[in-house]
Amino acid sequence: MFGDPVSNPMGWERKSMKSLMKIVRGGSPRPIKNFLGGKNPWIKIGDATKGDDIYIYSTKEHIIDEGLKKTRLLPEGSLIFANCGVSLGFARIIKFQGCIHDGWLAFLEFDENVIDKVFLLKALNSVTKYFRDTAPDGTQPNLNTKIMGDYQIILPPIDIQRKFVDSLKIIRTAKRPDTNCPTKKRGLV
Structure with missing residues (x-):
């Protein structure tokens, strides 16, 4: 329907992600064991990889209120993206208010009359290899907000x-x- 999102054979308009939305990184209270056991959902990669769903409905772990000072609390419906390690390159939508650690990016404040959230998720998930190849070398691949912000996404x-x-x-x-x-x-x- 859209062709290859990297080569863009359909000639769709392209825009940088940063021109369409705010991109933020999560944060991690450390050591995490000192912050576990509260009521605030703590979204881990494992919560997003069970099944092939595009949504996350719950988390296994929760953090205490004190941990909120060192993480990023996101509203229900936020689109998140795994930004490092072997999990780099997949997106999910959270179906609850929850906290993300520094292994996640979140896409906020975008106009859904310009880009549909589920379309964005599927577009990002279709270019996982591109993101893995783009991530700087190191002990593990890692995408920062600048790299993601500079990415030119197709806009049918x-x-x-x-x-x-x-x-x-x-x-x-x-x-x-x-x-x-x-x-x-x-x-x-």
Whole structure:
């Protein structure tokens, strides 16, 4: 539908991520063991990698209020992106207010009349290899807010982005085990 997002054969407009949104990095209270046990969800990579869903619904760990001073608390619906190590290069949307550590970036304050959140997530997830190749060498690959901010993302017209997202919703619904979908019965999903 969109072609390769890196080579952009469709000729879609491109804009830097930083021109479309605010990009922030998480923070980690240390040592973390001193801050565990509270009521504030603490989003770890493991919470985002169970299943193939684009959403995170819960966390295994929580931190105490004192830890909020050293982390980044995000509102429900925030889009986050794993920015380092072997997990670098995937995005998720959180379905609750929660805290992210410094292994996450978050994309905030963007206009969903310009770029759809789920489209953005899928676009980012489709270029994982690009981000891994772009990350500076070191003990582990690591993307900072500048590298991510400079990334030129394709911007198809918003109506096309939304049609794409609507198609994803149909597919996600049909894949659910509790769905009685005619397409599923015919083996098309």
